[in-house]
Amino acid sequence: MSDEDYVYDEASGEWVPASQVAAAPAEDAVEVRDSVGNLLADGDQVTLIKDLTVKGAGQTLKRGTLIKSIRLTGDSQEIDCKFDGIKGLVLRAEFVRKR
Numbered sequence: 001m002s003d004e005d006y007v008y009d010e011a012s013g014e015w016v017p018a019s020q021v022a023a024a025p026a027e028d029a030v031e032v033r034d035s036v037g038n039l040l041a042d043g044d045q046v047t048l049i050k051d052l053t054v055k056g057a058g059q060t061l062k063r064g065t066l067i068k069s070i071r072l073t074g075d076s077q078e079i080d081c082k083f084d085g086i087k088g089l090v091l092r093a094e095f096v097r098k099r
Contacts, residue, residue: 030076038098040079044070046096057086066099067091 005018032040035049048065061083071080077093 030072030074032072032076032079032093034096034098035094036097040070040072040093040096040098042071045099046070046079046081046091047099048091049095049097052091052095054086054089059086067096 006015007018007021008014009016009021034040034046040046046067048061048063048067050063052061053059054061065083067081067083069082073080073090079091079093079096081089081091083089
């Protein structure tokens with residue numbers, strides 16, 4: 001017997017070595033691309049490519065506004081971010097460009 005750790009795989013219903021799970025690519029990973037096709041990742045900085053009216057906040061984010069430290073959601077077209085005075089801001093990836 002080896003001293004290797006095992007992880008229960010719910011999809012197959014079997015115990016698999018932890019090294020095998022770590023080496024396998026994430027099947028749930030969603031590719032999020034900006035308006036020009038650049039691949040976005042958590043923590044990236046993006047710039048708005050058009051003026052956006054924020055519903056419920058009574059503000060308009062102007063073109064060229066820098067959004068720092070984005071987070072990816074499970075959706076391929078939505079990114080979660082923070083901006084001064086706006087709580088829970090979710091932007092469509094088609095309106096941003098990676099900086």
